[in-house]
Amino acid sequence: MDPTSQTDTDSEEEASDADDSETEEETDSDTDEDTDSEIDTDDELAVYRKIYGATDIYKDGDYVVIEMEGIPDHGSPYYDGSEWQDRYEENDERSFNQNPNVIQSVDRTVRIPLYPTEATDHQATALGTMGVALNGVAFFNQYAGPNNQPLTNEIYSFDQYNGHPQSSGVYHYHLEPNYLTEQESIGQDGLLGFLLDGFPVYGPMENNVAVTNDDLDDYHGHSHETEDYPDGIYHYHITAEDPYINGNGYYGTPGTSTQ
Numbered sequence: 686m687d688p689t690s691q692t693d694t695d696s697e698e699e700a701s702d703a704d705d706s707e708t709e710e711e712t713d714s715d716t717d718e719d720t721d722s723e724i725d726t727d728d729e730l731a732v733y734r735k736i737y738g739a740t741d742i743y744k745d746g747d748y749v750v751i752e753m754e755g756i757p758d759h760g761s762p763y764y765d766g767s768e769w770q771d772r773y774e775e776n777d778e779r780s781f782n783q784n785p786n787v788i789q790s791v792d793r794t795v796r797i798p799l800y801p802t803e804a805t806d807h808q809a810t811a812l813g814t815m816g817v818a819l820n821g822v823a824f825f826n827q828y829a830g831p832n833n834q835p836l837t838n839e840i841y842s843f844d845q846y847n848g849h850p851q852s853s854g855v856y857h858y859h860l861e862p863n864y865l866t867e868q869e870s871i872g873q874d875g876l877l878g879f880l881l882d883g884f885p886v887y888g889p890m891e892n893n894v895a896v897t898n899d900d901l902d903d904y905h906g907h908s909h910e911t912e913d914y915p916d917g918i919y920h921y922h923i924t925a926e927d928p929y930i931n932g933n934g935y936y937g938t939p940g941t942s943t944q
């Protein structure tokens with residue numbers, strides 16, 4: 686375990702990309718935590734440790750805190766001075782329209798409910814980080830900008846791994862993170878990450894069949910058991926069709942993402 690719990694004391698905390706100021710996180714749990722319960726804690730967090738791109742993962746009351754820098758562990762033409770531009774053009778059939786942004790490392794802290802439950806109000810996802818992929822890259826929703834602008838044109842600025850950076854350098858996926866789904870250990874039916882409400886996100890295949898929007902509810906998920914959750918859980922699926930990751934808002938109550 687890394688003893689340096691780095692708190693950036695100097696940084697006046699900037700609001701996250703589009704953070705509808707989520708207020709008071711209730712700290713009701715008088716934490717008698719840790720020490721004696723090391724093993725239980727580890728078990729509870731085991732599934733979150735699959736987020737291999739995180740710089741730190743720990744429990745805080747009823748939340749899991751995930752810290753990350755948000756930079757992809759794969760090539761991209763959006764890395765400054767990258768040689769991947771050529772490779773992209775060789776390999777891709779789309780006409781690529783690179784945006785002017787460059788990938789930047791951005792320290793981010795995401796807090797998600799450890800015991801997610803269905804919300805009664807199903808809040809809409811905001812622009813900006815709505816979840817975390819296993820490699821520590823952000824998931825963004827199906828819109829390119831305010832007023833539900835579709836991704837129609839933005840799609841052409843996605844790199845060979847379906848990601849791109851926004852203006853402050855935050856790299857993100859709106860679609861299937863195919864760098865992950867191409868990994869044998871993950872695959873197209875594997876766990877790909879979590880949304881801020883704590884519910885997991887799975888890939889576009891299930892039992893060797895492509896998942897379509899028709900298989901999913903308004904929020905783009907459904908419930909059944911998975912390898913990681915043998916007792917069953919609600920989970921989102923990434924599909925090939927709009928809205929791709931999330932549909933009409935969070936199934937549960939979202940935690941926070943701050944940078």
Ligand SMILES: [Zn+2]
Nearest residue numbers: 825849851859
């Ligand atoms: Zn984007």
Ligand SMILES: [Zn+2]
Nearest residue numbers: 891907920922
């Ligand atoms: Zn499923």
